[in-house]
Amino acid sequence: MSTLQASTFLSSSPCKRVIQATLHGHVPKPRSAAIPKLPARDLVEELMNMRAAGYTSTTTTTQLQPKLVRQARTVATTTKRGDVDADDHPNFTVIAELYEIMEATADRAEMHANIEKQRNNWNNLFLTSINSITIAAATMAALAATCGEVGTPLVALKLSSTLLYSAATGMLLVINKIQPSQLAEEQRNAARLFKQLNGQIRTILALGNPTAMDVKDAMEKVLALDKAYPLPLLGTMLDKFPATVEPSVWWPQQQKRRSHRRAEKNGWSGKLEEEMKQIVEVLKRKDIQEYVRLSKLALKVSRILAITGPLLTGLAAVGSALVGVGSPLHGSWAVFLGVVAGVMASVVNTLEHGGQVGMVFEMYRSSAGFFRLVEGYIKSTLKEGKAGRRENAELFEMRVALQLGRSISELRDLAASSSASSSREFASKLF
Structure with a gap:
């Protein structure tokens, strides 16, 4: 065996110390591969x-x-x-399934967030492009009116203006049909709700004893969200101009209450049940009704603007094509139509898509859906006749208060004042 010896002398002090290091040139034996062990404790x-x-x-x-x-x-x-x-270990399978669903919810949240950015860009690009095309067409129609006699400049300007107006009309028909600002709001809501579901599953895994019912419930919530906020445009896109306005629904129709351990004293009392019933009545009478009304108003404005925009660009296209044709009176009306209708179309397009009227409609409808969800949560809890099987009363009351943006004392004051006919207070302070 060969041995390499090295000596180093340090003279920083009167006393010299000798440090010797000996390196033996043998090859260490390879260690056996470590096998990960399961936690010793279940x-x-x-x-x-x-x-x-x-x-x-x-x-x-x-x-x-x-x-x-x-x-x-x-x-x-x-x-x-x-x-x-x-x-x-039957619970291991449940944990594995919940992790699969949790990873799927995280992936969907990222997907919806990316598509929300894309569709928001669509709205901005279409708005800028259509307004630019419309203003250019109106300018060409006005220049064509300055050409006193028929000639190549007049024909070129008229043809260019007519083509630009026709292109703007076609683009407006498409964009008004899909409403990119509303699509972006849908994906924004979906990303938030998938993140919320992901957090709920994490909580179940960390603190609860997951069961097959939890897996089924989480799966149904994922499918309900997929149905409420579809990703594709063709075939499954939500109707942007529904005949009847209803609050958005993104949860399973048959919601399942999580089973709770029996407890003789769970904090529930007749007074608390009555307070919750009063809050449900306020939600139905004030919050849900008000936001459905606002949704209908936003939908009406959106429908009017969606029809008016293409109609104005179409009239402007006809007017620009008739510039210089017929009598001077007809020609002046054609110029007026070709220029003014184009400018008005630009204004309407800015109001509709710059103001994001479709997004406002979806926001109001989603808010009404949120209040419908809170209403269903309270009703499903009270539906359980035995108080010992319900969720803890203090936790339940705090959750309802947080969802409505109130403190617990404010929630109780709301229930106390809700019976008065003159009360105009809404249940929620969030929206």
Whole structure:
């Protein structure tokens, strides 16, 4: 065996120290490949113990959550690979399925966010392009009127103006049909709701004891969101001018209440039930009704502008084609129509798409849908006759208050004043 010796002498002090390093030139034996082990403690048992301990500190829960999530992901991945028999641990399959759905919701949220940016760009580009085309066509129609006699300049200007107006009419018909600003608002809502669903699944995995019912419920919510906010334009696009206006619905029609452990004292009382019923009445009488009314108004304005824009550009195209044809009186009316109608079309297009009237309609309809969802949440909870099977009353009341942008005391004051016929207060302070 060969040995290499090296000596280094340091003379920074009167005492000299000698550091000798000896390197033996042998090759170390390779270590055996480390095989990842499953957590020694059953994840489900740890989750249940954590839940039973009743953690109330945000700091403690935040510190423990990443560890539990990492363990759940390890168990779920190992189960999918087949390293562990899923029949011995039925909950492992549920965890794996929930992780699949959670990853799908994250992917859909990113997809909808990207498409929202694209369709918002569509709205800006179409608005700028159509206005530029319309103004150019109106300018050419006005220049054609200055050509006193028939000739090549007059024909060229008339033809160019007519073609530009025709192109603007066709583009307006398309853009008014799909309403890019409304499409962008739909995708914006979908991205937010998929992120919300992703967070709910994370909470179930971190703090709850997931069951097959949780998997089915999450799957139904994903499919309901896919149906409420479709990605393609052809075939599945939502009707931008519905005959009847209804609040948006993005949740399963048959909502399932999560089963809760029986508890004789769950905080529920007859007074709280009555307060919740009063809040439901306020939601129906004020918030939902008001936002449906605003949705109808926005839809009416959008429909009028969508018809007026192409109509004006079409009339302008006819007017520009008739410039210099017939008597001077007819010619002056043709110039007037070709220029003024084009300018008015530009104004209408700016009001419709620059003002994003379609987005406003979708925003109002979505807000009405949110209040409908809160109403259904309260009703489904009260529908459970046995108070011990309901969600904890304090948690339920706090959740309703947060959804409506109120404190708990303000929520109780709202329920107390709702019976008065002169009360004009809305349930929500968010919108």
